[in-house]
Amino acid sequence: MSAKPVSLPRWADVILLPALNVGLAFLASGLVVLAIGESPLEATALLLRGALGHAEGIGFTLYYTTNFIFTGLAVAVAFHAGLFNIGGEGQAMLGGIGAAIAALLLGSLPAIIALPAAILAAALFGAGWAAIPGWLQAKRGSHVVITTIMFNFIASALLVYLLVDVFRPTGMMEPSSRVFADGGKLPFLHEIAASLGFKLAKSPLNLSFVLALASAVAVWLLIYRSRLGYAIRTVGANPTAARYAGISPERITILAMAISGALAGMMAVNEILGVQHRLLLAFTAGYGFVGIAVALMGRGNPVGIVFAALLFGVLYQGGTELAFDKPSISRDMIVVIQGLVILFAGALEFMLKPWIAKLLTRKEPA
Amino acid sequence: MKRFAVSAALAAFVAMPAHAQIKPAITFDVGGKFDKSFNEAAYNGAEAFKKKTGIAYREFEIQNDAQREQALTRFARDGHSPIIAIGFSNGSALKKVAAEFPNVRFAIIDFVVDLPNVQSIVFKEHEGSYLVGLLAAQASKSGKVGFVGGMDIPLIRRFACGYAQGVKAGKASAEIFQNMTGTTGAAFNDPLKGGELARSQIARGADVIYHAAGNTGAGVLRAAADANILGIGVDSNQNGMHPGKVLTSMLKRVDVAVEKVLTEANNNQWKAGVTVLGLAEGGVDWAQDDNNKALITADMRAAVEKASADIKAGTVKVHDYMADQKCPVQ
Structure with missing residues (x-):
C-alpha cells in the first residue's frame, strides 16, 4: 500500500492484475485436479454451479462473503496506517463474546433494542481487543504482528474458559452458550422475504450482509473522504512526515487498530447473531486470516475488498459443493485450491506487475 | 415356535419388497476421517459395513460450523438414510435438520438428540x-x-x-x-x-x-x-x-457403534432413542x-x-x- 516502484494505470492495478492472478491460480489448481485424475473443466463447472447456480448456493456464497468483507475491511484499515493486523481471529472471537453477552442479557427485549446493542457490543469488544496491541505498538514499540497473533491465542483461551465454565448450560456436552431469545437473532433473508410475501431458498444469509456492505461504504468514506482517514493514510505512508504535519502517529496507530478490531469483531454479528444464535467455539474458522488475502487482493480499497470477498465466498461455497459431488476431491484439495488463490493473489501479487507495466507502456508513444 | 415361524415369514415378506438398499451417509467432524482416533474409528466401522454388504456410503468432512447443517440437509434432501453425524459438535445442526426431515433416519455419536427419528449413541468413557x-x-x-x-x-x-x-x-x-x-x-x-x-x-x-x-x-x-x-x-x-x-x-468402540447403526438400518431393525454404551454393553x-x-x-x-x-x-x-x-x- 506504500510507495510503488512501477506504476500502472488505475484500471490495470485494480482489475487486470487481480484477474490475471486469479486466472493463474485457477490454472495451477486445474493442474492439481488433473494430477489426481479428475477433469479440471468439470470441477470448475461444479464449483461455479455450486456457488452461483441456484438460489441456495448464492445464499451460502453471500453468507461467506459477509464474513470476508468484515475481516478484509479490518485488515485494510490497519494496512492504510502501515499496520499488519493479523489478529482478526481473536478480535472476531471477542466480538462474538460481546455480541453473546448482549444477546443473552437483552434477548428477551424487542429486537429493535437488543440487536443494535449486540452489534455495538461486538464492535466494541473487537475494538478493545485490537486497541491493546495498538497501544503496545504506539507506546512501547512491541511489534503489532507479534502481539496481534499472540492475542489470538489469549482470545481463544478466554473463549474456551467462558464457554466451558460460564456460558455453558450444565449437562451440555458441547462448549456453547444457550440459544439466544428471539430478540437476539438477526433475521435470515429468507425469513424477511417470506414476510414480504415471496419465497427465497433457505440459507444462512442474513441481514448482516447488508451491514457488511454498509460497513464497506463507511470504510471508503472514512479512508478517502475524512480527516481521520487522511491522517491514517499519512501515518501509513510516512510516520515521520505525519508527525511533522502535526499528526500524532501514536494516536492514529491506536485508533486505526481499534477501528480494524471493531470491523473484525463485527464478523461475529454474521456468525453469532445471524446464523448460530448462540456463542460457540471455533466459529471464526480461519475467516480472520483469509481476511488478509481478501484485503491484499482488494488492494485495500473497500470496493475491491467486496469483490475479493465475493471471490472467496464462491471458493468456499463452491468448494463445499465440489467436495460433496466429487468424493475423490477431498476437503484438503479445496484447501489447496484456496491456498493457491491466496498465494497468487496475496504473496505473488506483484509478480506480473513489471511485465504488465512493460506491455502497457510499450503501446503508448514514448 | 409357530408364532416365530409366522413372524419370520412375515418379516421375510415385508423385507423382500422393502429391501431396496439403504443409502447411508456420514459426516465426519473437523478432525477428518484419518485422525487415527475418533473419526477414523467411525470410518473403520463404515468401511467394515461396506465390506460385508457391498453397500457404499456418502461422506463429508466438516470444515466450518455452517457446513454442519448444510451437509446434513444436503444428504437428507438427496434421499440418504440413515445419516450418521460423528461428534457432539453436530448436535444442534442435527436437531434442526432431523426435525425438518422426519422421514429420514439420523444417528449421532457422543450427543443426545431427543427426536423420534434420531438414534443417539453416547459412551461411558x-x-x-x-x-x-x-x-x-x-x-x-x-x-x-x-x-x-x-x-x-x-x-x-x-x-x-x-x-x-x-x-x-x-x-x-x-x-x-x-x-x-x-x-x-x-x-x-x-x-x-x-x-x-x-x-x-x-x-x-x-x-x-x-x-x-x-x-x-x-x-x-x-x-x-x-x-x-x-x-x-x-x-x-x-x-x-x-x-x-x-x-x-x-x-471406545465408535466403529462398533457405526457398524451397528448401519447394519440395523439395513436389516430394518433400526430404532430411535438413546443408546448408552458402557462396559456392560461392550462400548x-x-x-x-x-x-x-x-x-x-x-x-x-x-x-x-x-x-x-x-x-x-x-x-x-x-x-x-x-x-x-x-x-x-x-
Whole structure:
C-alpha cells in the first residue's frame, strides 16, 4: 500500500492484475485436479454451479462473503496506517463474546433494542481487543504482528474458559452458550422475504450482509473522504512526515487498530447473531486470516475488498459443493485450491506487475 | 415356535419388497476421517459395513460450523438414510435438520438428540478410563501417574475423572498429574506438545501416562516409550504402536457403534432413542493383546476383571464428571 516502484494505470492495478492472478491460480489448481485424475473443466463447472447456480448456493456464497468483507475491511484499515493486523481471529472471537453477552442479557427485549446493542457490543469488544496491541505498538514499540497473533491465542483461551465454565448450560456436552431469545437473532433473508410475501431458498444469509456492505461504504468514506482517514493514510505512508504535519502517529496507530478490531469483531454479528444464535467455539474458522488475502487482493480499497470477498465466498461455497459431488476431491484439495488463490493473489501479487507495466507502456508513444 | 415361524415369514415378506438398499451417509467432524482416533474409528466401522454388504456410503468432512447443517440437509434432501453425524459438535445442526426431515433416519455419536427419528449413541468413557486407571496404579512403581488430555472440554475431563478414580481405587496414595494440551481444537492434533507434556510429567516422576488426546497422544506414547516407561492408549487399540511400552488402551468402540447403526438400518431393525454404551454393553473396554500380555500380571488382571464385573453389576459406581461438572478425586 506504500510507495510503488512501477506504476500502472488505475484500471490495470485494480482489475487486470487481480484477474490475471486469479486466472493463474485457477490454472495451477486445474493442474492439481488433473494430477489426481479428475477433469479440471468439470470441477470448475461444479464449483461455479455450486456457488452461483441456484438460489441456495448464492445464499451460502453471500453468507461467506459477509464474513470476508468484515475481516478484509479490518485488515485494510490497519494496512492504510502501515499496520499488519493479523489478529482478526481473536478480535472476531471477542466480538462474538460481546455480541453473546448482549444477546443473552437483552434477548428477551424487542429486537429493535437488543440487536443494535449486540452489534455495538461486538464492535466494541473487537475494538478493545485490537486497541491493546495498538497501544503496545504506539507506546512501547512491541511489534503489532507479534502481539496481534499472540492475542489470538489469549482470545481463544478466554473463549474456551467462558464457554466451558460460564456460558455453558450444565449437562451440555458441547462448549456453547444457550440459544439466544428471539430478540437476539438477526433475521435470515429468507425469513424477511417470506414476510414480504415471496419465497427465497433457505440459507444462512442474513441481514448482516447488508451491514457488511454498509460497513464497506463507511470504510471508503472514512479512508478517502475524512480527516481521520487522511491522517491514517499519512501515518501509513510516512510516520515521520505525519508527525511533522502535526499528526500524532501514536494516536492514529491506536485508533486505526481499534477501528480494524471493531470491523473484525463485527464478523461475529454474521456468525453469532445471524446464523448460530448462540456463542460457540471455533466459529471464526480461519475467516480472520483469509481476511488478509481478501484485503491484499482488494488492494485495500473497500470496493475491491467486496469483490475479493465475493471471490472467496464462491471458493468456499463452491468448494463445499465440489467436495460433496466429487468424493475423490477431498476437503484438503479445496484447501489447496484456496491456498493457491491466496498465494497468487496475496504473496505473488506483484509478480506480473513489471511485465504488465512493460506491455502497457510499450503501446503508448514514448 | 409357530408364532416365530409366522413372524419370520412375515418379516421375510415385508423385507423382500422393502429391501431396496439403504443409502447411508456420514459426516465426519473437523478432525477428518484419518485422525487415527475418533473419526477414523467411525470410518473403520463404515468401511467394515461396506465390506460385508457391498453397500457404499456418502461422506463429508466438516470444515466450518455452517457446513454442519448444510451437509446434513444436503444428504437428507438427496434421499440418504440413515445419516450418521460423528461428534457432539453436530448436535444442534442435527436437531434442526432431523426435525425438518422426519422421514429420514439420523444417528449421532457422543450427543443426545431427543427426536423420534434420531438414534443417539453416547459412551461411558469414565468407566473404561477407571479400568485403565486401576491398571496404571498397579503398574506404577513410583506411585505417580500422568494424564494428558487434548482440548480442555467437559468430555475430556470425564476421561480424566474416571481415570483418577481408578488410580485412587488401585492405590489410595497415588499421585496424579493432569495436563490438558490446549484450549482449541488443534489440541487434538499436536503430538509435539503432547510429547512435551508427557516428558514434563515423567520428569516429575510419573511412570505410567494415559492420554485422551487424539493424534496428540501419538507424541505422548512416543515420549513414554522413549523414556522406557508405560503409556496408555485411547479410543482405538494403540498397544501395537510401541509394543511392550503401551500398558493397555481404553477402547471406545465408535466403529462398533457405526457398524451397528448401519447394519440395523439395513436389516430394518433400526430404532430411535438413546443408546448408552458402557462396559456392560461392550462400548468401552481395556485392550489386551500379544503386545501387552507381558505387562499385565495375574494380580492386575484379577483386579481389573473384578472392577469390571463390579461396575457392570452396579456395585461400583464411577462418577461421571459431566453429571455435575465436578470430580471427587484429583
